[in-house]
Amino acid sequence: MTGLTEQWSDxxxxxxxxxxxxxxxxxxxxxxxxxxxxxxxxxKVEAWKYTPMTVFDGxxxxxxxxxxxxxxxxxxxxxxxxxxxxxxDGALGEVPADLPQGxxxxxxxxxxxxxxERLKPLFEAVELRGATRAFAALNTALATQGLVVHVARDAAxxxxxxxxxxxWGLSAGAAATMGQFRLFVLLDxxxxxxxxxxxxxxxxxxxxGAAGLNVLCQAELGAGARLxxxxxxxxxxxxxLLTSTMLEQARDSRFVYRGFxxxxxxxxxxxxxRLTGPGAEADIAxxxxxxxxxxxxxxxxxxxxxxxxxxxxxxxGVLGGRSxxxxxxxxxxxxxxxxxxxxxxxxxxxxxPLAEMDTKPExxxxxxxxxxxxxxxxxxxxxxxxxxxxxxxxxxxxxxxxLTAAFxxxxxxxxxxxxxxxxxxxxxxxxxPSGEQL
Amino acid sequence: MDKAMLKVRNLHASVEGxxxxxxxxxxxxxxxxxxxxxxxxxxxxxxxxxxxxxEGYEVTDGQVLYRGRDLLELEPEERACEGIFLAFQxxxxxxxxxxxxxxxAALNAQRKYRGEPELDSMxxxxxxxxxxxxxxxxxxxxxxxxxEGFSGGEKKRNEIFQMAVxxxxxxxxxxxxxxxxxxxLKLVAEGVNRQRxxxxxxxxxxHYQRLLEYIVPDRVHVLSGGRIAASGDADLAxxxxxxGYSWLAEGGIQxxxxxxxxxxxxxxxxxx
Numbered sequence: 001m002t003g004l005t006e007q008w009s010d011x012x013x014x015x016x017x018x019x020x021x022x023x024x025x026x027x028x029x030x031x032x033x034x035x036x037x038x039x040x041x042x043x044k045v046e047a048w049k050y051t052p053m054t055v056f057d058g059x060x061x062x063x064x065x066x067x068x069x070x071x072x073x074x075x076x077x078x079x080x081x082x083x084x085x086x087x088x089d090g091a092l093g094e095v096p097a098d099l100p101q102g103x104x105x106x107x108x109x110x111x112x113x114x115x116x117e118r119l120k121p122l123f124e125a126v127e128l129r130g131a132t133r134a135f136a137a138l139n140t141a142l143a144t145q146g147l148v149v150h151v152a153r154d155a156a157x158x159x160x161x162x163x164x165x166x167x168w169g170l171s172a173g174a175a176a177t178m179g180q181f182r183l184f185v186l187l188d189x190x191x192x193x194x195x196x197x198x199x200x201x202x203x204x205x206x207x208x209g210a211a212g213l214n215v216l217c218q219a220e221l222g223a224g225a226r227l228x229x230x231x232x233x234x235x236x237x238x239x240x241l242l243t244s245t246m247l248e249q250a251r252d253s254r255f256v257y258r259g260f261x262x263x264x265x266x267x268x269x270x271x272x273x274r275l276t277g278p279g280a281e282a283d284i285a286x287x288x289x290x291x292x293x294x295x296x297x298x299x300x301x302x303x304x305x306x307x308x309x310x311x312x313x314x315x316x317g318v319l320g321g322r323s324x325x326x327x328x329x330x331x332x333x334x335x336x337x338x339x340x341x342x343x344x345x346x347x348x349x350x351x352x353p354l355a356e357m358d359t360k361p362e363x364x365x366x367x368x369x370x371x372x373x374x375x376x377x378x379x380x381x382x383x384x385x386x387x388x389x390x391x392x393x394x395x396x397x398x399x400x401x402x403l404t405a406a407f408x409x410x411x412x413x414x415x416x417x418x419x420x421x422x423x424x425x426x427x428x429x430x431x432x433p434s435g436e437q438l
Numbered sequence: 439m440d441k442a443m444l445k446v447r448n449l450h451a452s453v454e455g456x457x458x459x460x461x462x463x464x465x466x467x468x469x470x471x472x473x474x475x476x477x478x479x480x481x482x483x484x485x486x487x488x489x490x491x492x493e494g495y496e497v498t499d500g501q502v503l504y505r506g507r508d509l510l511e512l513e514p515e516e517r518a519c520e521g522i523f524l525a526f527q528x529x530x531x532x533x534x535x536x537x538x539x540x541x542x543a544a545l546n547a548q549r550k551y552r553g554e555p556e557l558d559s560m561x562x563x564x565x566x567x568x569x570x571x572x573x574x575x576x577x578x579x580x581x582x583x584x585x586e587g588f589s590g591g592e593k594k595r596n597e598i599f600q601m602a603v604x605x606x607x608x609x610x611x612x613x614x615x616x617x618x619x620x621x622x623l624k625l626v627a628e629g630v631n632r633q634r635x636x637x638x639x640x641x642x643x644x645h646y647q648r649l650l651e652y653i654v655p656d657r658v659h660v661l662s663g664g665r666i667a668a669s670g671d672a673d674l675a676x677x678x679x680x681x682g683y684s685w686l687a688e689g690g691i692q693x694x695x696x697x698x699x700x701x702x703x704x705x706x707x708x709x710x
Contacts (some may be wrong), residue, residue: 384530385530385531385532387492387493387514388529388532389532390491390513390514391490391491391514391515391517391524392518392540392541392544392547392604393547393548393604395513395515395547396513396515398543398547399515402535403534406534406583407534410534
């Protein structure tokens, strides 16, 4: 057992049990046991091969109720929205009571009574065994803070009226703890929700030491439901951010994901969706722009379990400095999921000789009549294009920025709301890595 | 002030270790249009690339003076801002960069360099409106990514359109006629001719005489083996059309009656 596994196991054992239904207390005890047995993943575990565990050193684990901090100084909301919920260092802020009709937003503790029947199977569906599931086990054991979002059928959505903004804040500190947070998104048949998450720092000057957060999100999309999920992450270099999103999609549901990673010391996002009903669609796109020694890892997995489903994974990466990017894109088409369409593309630009990108497509097809395509590239800017722009008067730097921004626009153009797309484009411009900086 | 806009003296240049230009001399004055002709591999495009500052071209000897300044000291963008424009033989496709946005950024970079105020979108659109019509550039073309999916003719028209907007002092047209049908050629030539002015010099690099029927040059130079083999007026181009370039290989410069022979000495190709 490594030092950190030992340290965290002790913290788990000492954690007081929060009041919860008996099944949840049992599940938490089980999660503690699983973590103690398997420990943290190491580099020989394929799914964690590229993620250095040393970044977790210095992050304490605690089960003590996080103290909700004042949230006035969080960065301004990224977009207009009807509901804003702040979560600072893993502590849930005030949940607004005045919500659009059909939308329910509740702290986890409260929601456990009202939605117990739906939450219990979701809690129990999370695999906790083995080192690759260490952070899911930690989250299950410790996350008393959480949020449950429910949208009833025919609730207004899609427009600004139906937009929920989660504003995350992480503050660094010498005695920083790794916050644990649980999120549930429940969409009834035909319901719609637009979820925007912003991780734009705490708004304070970055302190010493690390800041950590481990978020586990589960979403259920009923028949014909639509979830649009936009996630913008531009944390400080101290931030260690683990996020895991697991979806279940019923017949004809549609999930649209737009994710942008522009910051954090380490950010790892696992996104898994299971297309369980015929005609379900997952349109997943994202970009990362990394500089310095940042490390961003996106693990995406789409499982086609019913006929006639369609999915796309479209990711673009720009890496400067000594940054490191990892993309693992998996698509499974199970036997019987005939008539599926699966597309996957990941293109990357390396702006520095010291940057590194590991990209791995995994297509597993066991069905007939499947339309599948995939491609992964790692390259550099087209020098002929750089010269063309310079020959018209743009400086070398301006030419490279213009070409790099154009490369990323393939993703920002997929953000449906033009105002949000423009704001994200502005953040991308600000985060544009330089080639030479080490 | 010296009336020569461009003075090329004894220019030697190599690409990937291969010597292409071998003592080229050329002098171009404001207001003049010079045609550079010659067989493939004679160094026509290398000359254009060296003047524009393309990477990978090593000048091993000689000098290029532009308005009395050492041009070779300048970065490509500085040359552009100083008024040099290269119409590319193969315009580069730039996915994701909008044609209008690109050209406004280029114009503003040059205006900024010259200490002039930058143009906003409205001012820019006003500026380009008339120029779009002359070159039959559609709104659609302006809204698309630079050169992406453009036909050969559209790409060349787009080059000349950029030239019309950037208003260079010295324009180099590198095989602008290649790949154009006769209608497109006339359109491009019309666009070029409208930009002839006493303040502007042009160097038209071409393999064929055809373009020079529409852009009538003041001087014609024949390049061979990386130096000017002969210079003359517009009639020289017509003779080349009849005789072809084979006489160069045979060393029969005399075959071109009336042409001044280029012995390699400075001034041989200078404007008479």
